[in-house]
Amino acid sequence: MIVVDRLTKRYRNLLAVDDVSFSCHPGQVVGFLGPNGAGKSTTLRILTGLTPPSAGTATIGGYLYRDIPNPAVQVGTLLDASAFHSGRSARETLRLSGQIMGLPPERADQLLDLVGLTPGESRRRVANYSLGMRQRLGVANALLGDPSVLILDEPVNGLDPAGIHWMRGVLRGFADAGGTVLLSSHLLHEIELIADYIVVIGQGRVMAQGPKESLAGVPGSQVRSTDDAALVSALAAAGLRCRPSTEGGVYVESSTEEVGAVAAASAIVLTELRSAGTGNLERMYLQLTAGAQRGPAAGPPGVPYPAGPNPPGPGMGHPRGVA
Incomplete structure (x- = not known):
């Protein structure tokens, strides 16, 4: 915690x-x-x-x-993906980190595989990495000690x-x-x-x-089908609010599970169904x-967003030392 x-x-x-x-x-x-x-x-x-x-x-x-x-x-940290030694390879970087933590050398290879850096990429010097590859290496380093x-x-x-x-x-x-x-x-x-x-x-x-x-707010769903007009009618009949989406298709103020169930019950073929932000x-x-x-005020007038401390929430325990 x-x-x-x-x-x-x-x-x-x-x-x-x-x-x-x-x-x-x-x-x-x-x-x-x-x-x-x-x-x-x-x-x-x-x-x-x-x-x-x-x-x-x-x-x-x-x-x-x-x-x-x-x-x-x-505690795994990634504060600056450009902070790695540019003359070392990704494998060398992780093995040195693992040595400091007291981990076996093979742990580095496990994390390289997890973050999608291939054996060839892991042998390249970090100086030749793109920013995206450095970010993957940074995540691997953060997760190295479990x-x-x-x-x-x-x-x-x-x-x-x-x-x-x-x-x-x-x-x-x-x-x-x-x-x-x-x-x-x-x-x-x-x-x-x-x-x-x-x-x-x-x-x-x-x-x-x-x-x-x-x-x-609760995220809605982005959906497309082979017959959007019929889909909109079925969604409305089921009591789900929807509107044309700016991305094309339909935005539904409901979960993907509910939207999928309505489409299945109406025998409408969906070509896209995913969660969408509000x-x-x-x-x-x-x-x-x-x-x-x-100015230093806590927010513009009329915006009801509290800035109080985070109330205790239902957390899950973790088998490792620090929660």
Whole structure:
């Protein structure tokens, strides 16, 4: 479990982080959102022991990062994918990390396979890697010690659509197995798809936080069929609200399971069916961050997004040391 409690960081005349509080529970993916300069990276650096706070605390499993024995096997981090030694290969990088953690050499090869770096790619120097390949290596390094907590700063930067889909599956699977994920990202659609809880920060302060459904609404479904008119009629008869989608096809304010059941009962052939975001997260984010840029208020008038501390939620235990 991650707990950030009244965290503050001042650099002379700059207040980078201002009384920030939130927490991340086992089984959760927490999306950490904010514009450039909002204080996200500073918060993550404090949490991982790289920057000392001016006030407040940031703990993992009740401990400061520096007090966790062999922290890399408890907490996996990716704060900068360009920080790897450019003259080493991916395999050398992971084997050195594993040696420091006390892991067998073959663990490096297991993780290279997991993140999709081929044997040929793993022997290439990191200097010749694309940003997307460095991100995959960074995720491999974060997962190397089989941690119970992941702290990732913009991990999908540079990834192609297939890589983003892969990353989403890795993080969702990690949380569903009882892990804790704190994920900073500018890709609001990805956060809306994967996050359970969202924290929005602006000018160093928490502008809003809460379960995804309370901030972004329940995601609907994007669907296409061989007869969209008949599909719309069937959905309406079943009491499901729908409208033409800006992507083509139909947007339905319901789960993919319900939409699929209606189509099957009506013998309508579907050519596309997937979960879709609501768009509310983007609107909320733009409102709040625009308010933060205009001044230090907690948000523009009339926007009912609370900025209180994260209430305890139903978390899943994790078999490893830190939760």
